[in-house]
Amino acid sequence: MRLHSSPGLLALSVAPLVVHSLQLPFGITLPAAIDSRLNSLRTAVTQIQVPSFINKIIDPTGSSPLLSLHRDLISIPSVTGDEEAIAKFLESYLLAKNFRVELIPVASPEYPPTKKRYNVFAYPAGGSRHAPILLTSHIDTVPPFLPFKDGLRAVHGRGSCDAKASVAAQIIAVEELLAGNAVTEDTLALLFVVGEETTGDGMRHMNTMDMSWDAVIFGEPTELKLAVGHKGLAMLTVEAKGRASHSGYPNLGVNANSHLINALYKLDHLKLPSSKLLGNTTLNVGVMTGGVAANVIPAFASAEVAIRIAAKTFQEVKDIVEAALKDVEGIEATWKQPYYDPVICDHDIEGFDTIATSYGTDIPNLNGKHKKYLYGPGSILVAHGDNEKIDKSDLYEAVKGYKRLVKGILNAKAVAIVPQDNTATSAPPVVEAETVVEAVVVSATVEAPEVPANSGREAKNKDGKEEEKVEYVTILPVDTV
Numbered sequence: 090m091r092l093h094s095s096p097g098l099l100a101l102s103v104a105p106l107v108v109h110s111l112q113l114p115f116g117i118t119l120p121a122a123i124d125s126r127l128n129s130l131r132t133a134v135t136q137i138q139v140p141s142f143i144n145k146i147i148d149p150t151g152s153s154p155l156l157s158l159h160r161d162l163i164s165i166p167s168v169t170g171d172e173e174a175i176a177k178f179l180e181s182y183l184l185a186k187n188f189r190v191e192l193i194p195v196a197s198p199e200y201p202p203t204k205k206r207y208n209v210f211a212y213p214a215g216g217s218r219h220a221p222i223l224l225t226s227h228i229d230t231v232p233p234f235l236p237f238k239d240g241l242r243a244v245h246g247r248g249s250c251d252a253k254a255s256v257a258a259q260i261i262a263v264e265e266l267l268a269g270n271a272v273t274e275d276t277l278a279l280l281f282v283v284g285e286e287t288t289g290d291g292m293r294h295m296n297t298m299d300m301s302w303d304a305v306i307f308g309e310p311t312e313l314k315l316a317v318g319h320k321g322l323a324m325l326t327v328e329a330k331g332r333a334s335h336s337g338y339p340n341l342g343v344n345a346n347s348h349l350i351n352a353l354y355k356l357d358h359l360k361l362p363s364s365k366l367l368g369n370t371t372l373n374v375g376v377m378t379g380g381v382a383a384n385v386i387p388a389f390a391s392a393e394v395a396i397r398i399a400a401k402t403f404q405e406v407k408d409i410v411e412a413a414l415k416d417v418e419g420i421e422a423t424w425k426q427p428y429y430d431p432v433i434c435d436h437d438i439e440g441f442d443t444i445a446t447s448y449g450t451d452i453p454n455l456n457g458k459h460k461k462y463l464y465g466p467g468s469i470l471v472a473h474g475d476n477e478k479i480d481k482s483d484l485y486e487a488v489k490g491y492k493r494l495v496k497g498i499l500n501a502k503a504v505a506i507v508p509q510d511n512t513a514t515s516a517p518p519v520v521e522a523e524t525v526v527e528a529v530v531v532s533a534t535v536e537a538p539e540v541p542a543n544s545g546r547e548a549k550n551k552d553g554k555e556e557e558k559v560e561y562v563t564i565l566p567v568d569t570v
């Protein structure tokens with residue numbers, strides 16, 4: 090009704106908003122006067138019913154299930170250790186979408202007892218707790234919290250990329266797969282864990298729960314490519330101790346910097362293993378400190394080193410480094426947590442570009458014989474920065490990507506569906522795919538994905554009718570008075 094009383098406002102405002110929805114390149118800012126009119130229009134339409142096409146123009150985020158879920162996730166601060174609110178939000182969201190939801194407490198002795206931390210595990214209400222395919226990502230972020238900011242093309246805010254983009258896209262992908270009857274309800278489960286950005290305690294807690302999956306899709310920023318794997322990590326501190334003296338009388342002192350330089354030179358020139366899949370092992374001397382003044386022989390020096398391991402194991406790389414430092418005088422190397430071996434991912438689904446990544450994930454923290462896929466929207470290069478962001482188009486691509494991955498997994502291999510048992514109070518025995526005799530083969534219910542063998546991006550754009558369906562649902566509250 091208010092809209093009706095000011096038709097001029099609508100006419101004036103819709104034009105710039107069309108610009109908004111067309112997602113023109115960066116740099117287009119609406120004049121303040123128009124922007125404030127848009128805001129009052131947005132306020133007005135919360136109280137009236139408008140056709141969905143207008144709504145879509147006026148409020149592209151609010152009228153998109155994907156963008157609005159993503160926005161809601163970003164708006165809830167969830168720096169590691171502070172994940173209760175976002176877990177509760179996801180619980181109510183997923184319950185409203187007809188999922189069964191379990192909040193799984195994760196013990197957190199290192200945080201105050203008032204902090205409650207939960208992994209969120211969910212599966213369709215008519216499905217199975219032991220679904221064979223799991224889509225998972227993490228709900229914690231690095232600090233500091235950065236508020237949600239809507240741009241023309243991109244969404245900004247902490248977690249917008251890492252990894253709330255994956256969380257939102259996985260949920261919407263599962264909703265769409267179910268709504269389109271592309272999968273049966275007992276095919277999929279969702280898991281969103283705490284603590285990925287620090288110790289991986291959320292994912293490691295799942296190892297105590299007697300659960301297993303045939304395939305797990307991990308959501309992290311991979312630029313919409315299917316990861317072939319990610320490098321392992323080793324970190325060490327190299328310390329050198331000397332004895333201070335006047336720089337004019339170096340024979341009276343011991344120069345800690347010289348010792349450290351000798352050590353770092355060796356490390357910098359070390360031959361480290363490489364692999365075809367993950368490339369070179371790289372070594373970074375990230376921090377060096379030593380000495381107090383130019384005219385004082387330094388008594389102490391140290392350096393922080395990180396090694397991204399492309400081949401062999403953490404232990405083997407550690408052995409190589411220690412052998413190199415064995416003969417260097419006056420230094421001591423201390424190895425730090427966390428460390429992990431390189432991770433090889435499955436990438437046997439056609440139609441995706443591939444990528445080798447160099448950052449850590451929760452993949453090594455989840456035990457089991459499941460296939461491991463790593464895929465998600467956004468780039469790690471912005472993930473932890475102070476302008477973390479994600480392109481809206483990447484969010485939509487990721488929904489398609491997750492759907493194609495699920496279909497690809499189902500088509501590639503007969504995944505065992507465990508007969509549903511939702512009434513059981515204790516977890517039913519874990520059933521390995523190979524041992525299931527009367528498994529229902531669900532691949533029969535899945536259409537073959539139309540995936541040309543050429544570029545992944547093209548494949549996504551031609552991915553059939555069902556994939557093209559991007560529905561906007563009006564979620565405006567309607568004032569009936």
Ligand SMILES: *[C@@H]1O[C@H](CO)[C@@H](O)[C@H](O)[C@H]1NC(C)=O
Pocket residue numbers: 363368369
């Ligand atoms: C790996 O190292 C070799 C030798 O130093 C170099 O020629 C090559 O470009 C490196 N590969 C990558 C992917 O950086």
